[in-house]
Amino acid sequence: MKKLGFGLMRLPRLDAGDRSSVDIETLCRMADEFIENGFTYFDTAWMYCGFNSERAVKTALVERYPRDAFVLATKFHAAFAKESADVDRIFNEQLEKTGAGYFDRYLLHDLSLENYEKCEEFGAFETLLKRRDAGEIKRLGCSFHDTPEVLERVLTEHPELEFVQLQINYLDWESPAIRARECYEVATRHGVPVIVMEPVKGGTLAKMPESVEREMRSLHPDWSTASWAIRFAASLENVEIVLSGMSSLEQMRDNISFMKDFTPLSDGEVSLLLRAADELRKNPFIPCTGCAYCVDGCPQNIAIPKYFSLYNEEKRNGGDGGWSNQREYYDNLTRHYGAAGDCIGCEQCQNICPQHIRIVGKLKEIADYFGK
Ligand code: SF4
Ligand code: SF4
Structure with missing residues (x-):
C-alpha cells in the first residue's frame, strides 16, 4: 500500500463557515484522482466535519467504488459515550452512515489516559474485539495523544492493538509537550506499525x-514547504501511512506528485528540518492543529482554532498590537462567533483538546491582545 492516506477531517466546504457543508462534487473528484494514482487509504471519524464526514464517505466513495478498491478507517471517541451500550450503538450508526458493511481499520479515538480509562470502563476493547471476530473490523488500533508512558501502558495491556496513530511532524519530534519521537519509539519497540x-x-x-524556506528552496526548488513535512514523516521506517487532511485538489496533486513513488529524505535533509523546528520554537506559539474538537460543545460559540491561528500568525509576523490583517479577520469573526473575551471558563474545550492546550488562558491572552 502506498504511504499517503486521505484524511477526511478538513474536507472542502460549500459554505466556509459551516464545517458540515461538505462539497461533495469536489470530494468525488479528489477521491477519483487519489484512487486513479494508486492510493487507497481513507481516514474518517464519527465527529469529523460536524458529524458529516462519514456520510460524505458513503456518497463519494462507497456508492461509487467496489468495496475492495479502498481501505476505510473510522473511529470511536469515548467522549461521545455515556454508557457501555454506546460503543455498539455508535458502531452501528457508523455502519449505517458509511454504508461500508465493514471497516478495514477501526480506532479507539484520541486515547489519552482519561479516554483510555473511559474505554476500559465501557468495555470498548471487548466490544470491538467481538466486532472484529464477526468480520466487521479487519484491524483494530488506536489514535493517541498522551505521553510515551501512557502509550507504553496501553500497548502492554492491549497487545491486540494492531497499529497506532500518532501525531508526528518535525516540530513535535523533539517537543517536550508532544514527545513524538519517544511515542514512535514505544510503538516500534512493541512491534506496532x-x-x-x-x-x-x-x-x-x-x-x-523566510530564512528556512530559502534553504529549502536552494536544495529543492520544486518542493513545496508542506511537502517537506510529509516527506519527514513518511521517511520513518515504522510508518505505514501518513495522513494528509487535504481540502483541495491542488493540495492533493502536490501530495500525489511526490508520494506516488516516494523516496525517503537524506540525513542532511532531516537535519535541516530539525534545525527549522528549533527556529520555529523561538516564536510564541499555540500548538493548535485546527482539529476543531473543542468547538462543538462551547456554550459561547467561540471560534477557538480560528482565533489561535490568527494569533499565531500575528506573533510570527511580529505584530505590535496595531492594525493588521489578522486583527481585521478577528473583528470580522466576532460578528459571527463569540469573541475570545466571552469565554466563561467552563473548561469543556480543554478536556477534549488532544494537544492539551490551556485554552482558557490562551483565550484571555488573545482577548487582551485583539480586544484592545
Ligand atoms: S472554556 Fe471558554 S472556550 Fe472553552 S468551552 Fe467554555 S466558554 Fe467555550
Ligand atoms: S484548541 Fe485543541 S481541540 Fe481545539 S482545534 Fe486546537 S488542537 Fe483542536
Whole structure:
C-alpha cells in the first residue's frame, strides 16, 4: 500500500463557515484522482466535519467504488459515550452512515489516559474485539495523544492493538509537550506499525520563516514547504501511512506528485528540518492543529482554532498590537462567533483538546491582545 492516506477531517466546504457543508462534487473528484494514482487509504471519524464526514464517505466513495478498491478507517471517541451500550450503538450508526458493511481499520479515538480509562470502563476493547471476530473490523488500533508512558501502558495491556496513530511532524519530534519521537519509539519497540496524523501540524508547517524556506528552496526548488513535512514523516521506517487532511485538489496533486513513488529524505535533509523546528520554537506559539474538537460543545460559540491561528500568525509576523490583517479577520469573526473575551471558563474545550492546550488562558491572552 502506498504511504499517503486521505484524511477526511478538513474536507472542502460549500459554505466556509459551516464545517458540515461538505462539497461533495469536489470530494468525488479528489477521491477519483487519489484512487486513479494508486492510493487507497481513507481516514474518517464519527465527529469529523460536524458529524458529516462519514456520510460524505458513503456518497463519494462507497456508492461509487467496489468495496475492495479502498481501505476505510473510522473511529470511536469515548467522549461521545455515556454508557457501555454506546460503543455498539455508535458502531452501528457508523455502519449505517458509511454504508461500508465493514471497516478495514477501526480506532479507539484520541486515547489519552482519561479516554483510555473511559474505554476500559465501557468495555470498548471487548466490544470491538467481538466486532472484529464477526468480520466487521479487519484491524483494530488506536489514535493517541498522551505521553510515551501512557502509550507504553496501553500497548502492554492491549497487545491486540494492531497499529497506532500518532501525531508526528518535525516540530513535535523533539517537543517536550508532544514527545513524538519517544511515542514512535514505544510503538516500534512493541512491534506496532504507526500511522501518522498531523504531519503538517494543521498547516503550521506549510509556511516557514523566510530564512528556512530559502534553504529549502536552494536544495529543492520544486518542493513545496508542506511537502517537506510529509516527506519527514513518511521517511520513518515504522510508518505505514501518513495522513494528509487535504481540502483541495491542488493540495492533493502536490501530495500525489511526490508520494506516488516516494523516496525517503537524506540525513542532511532531516537535519535541516530539525534545525527549522528549533527556529520555529523561538516564536510564541499555540500548538493548535485546527482539529476543531473543542468547538462543538462551547456554550459561547467561540471560534477557538480560528482565533489561535490568527494569533499565531500575528506573533510570527511580529505584530505590535496595531492594525493588521489578522486583527481585521478577528473583528470580522466576532460578528459571527463569540469573541475570545466571552469565554466563561467552563473548561469543556480543554478536556477534549488532544494537544492539551490551556485554552482558557490562551483565550484571555488573545482577548487582551485583539480586544484592545
Ligand atoms: S472554556 Fe471558554 S472556550 Fe472553552 S468551552 Fe467554555 S466558554 Fe467555550
Ligand atoms: S484548541 Fe485543541 S481541540 Fe481545539 S482545534 Fe486546537 S488542537 Fe483542536
